[in-house]
Amino acid sequence: MSDQDYEAFLNKANKDYSAPSTNTAPQKEEEFISATAHQALRAIGERWYTSDSDEPFTDVTFGWEGDALPDEAEFGELVGLEVSEKMPYEEWDVTGSYDDVTSAIQEAAGGSAPEVYRVEENYTKKWYYVLALDKANKKLVGLKALAIES
Template sequence: MLKIHTPLRVTTNIRTPVPPQQLLHKSYSTHITKNRHNSYSHIPQRHSRSLFHPHHSHNTSPRATLPQRSCSRSLHSSPKMSSDADYMAFLEKANQDTGASATTQSNQKVGTTSVNTAVPKGLASVEEYYISDADEPFEPVALSWTENKLPSADDLKSLLSHSSAVTTTPVSEFDSKDQYKTVLDAVQKAGNGEVKVFRVELSETRAEYYVVSVNAEEGKVVGLKALAVES
């Protein structure tokens, strides 16, 4: 029997040459990968846990908290204001003190005392105002007087026990615009028909104007007065 020998196939491991561009790209990629690994190797790995997963609700890891800011001027830091009730009581007392002070100031009227005897009815019903920087109402004047003549400036100063200047003002100057005819008529009827006007100084910017007459039968000086603010 004839044997046919098959020739042996000899293979050689021949590599196809790689282009230089591919070699350079591969080397650069390997270098970048190693650098990344080295850069992040010191950072500890964190386990991924869902905050809302039911199995991790018992996590007791410490949480970062913000520092509390202290207020050195807190109202509740005082022992007298340790509660809301104490604080409200403090506010109410402050409001009461302010109201009392305002009431006291309003009750302290600026001016002289112009009444020490009965006021004629005709003068009490007059509702007129003296026009100045602050419009003030006319008020009755009724002072005890034993003379049968109009007082002088010094006499009125003595009746009022006033220390500042008291001067006489002409009626024509007092009512130069015919604004106070009602005042003048009321004073004439309450007295003997003769009227005199005085300026009583209170301060550099304030004065009182007295419009007076004499009622000899009742023994008094009667009239009206008003505060003037003269800036």
């Protein structure tokens, strides 16, 4: 590292950040449920999944020609990752903390009961897909959330 690089590093590290920011651009509030999602999913608004790192639920839709929810292997092909487990919704939400989530998904799917797919991205990072089958529109609809589990 040259003396000039080191001096620039020190100047940046010692900069006074207590002055007001000159950035006057309005901050866009992030939306986690898209405008194209079913009204029932949009109605739950900003909802967070509680884990070591609380993360928002986001809407997901997959085209699906089957008469039932996919098994682990079939769903893994849809998301491009290996699915660790498929479980009934009640087994995933044993305390009833996400009853509003299941109600919204069930309404969006025309009454079908949701199930949960757990997809492990790595040892601590897991995705939970809460999905139900919308037979009339031949698609899987629901919400997903990232969980950090230590």
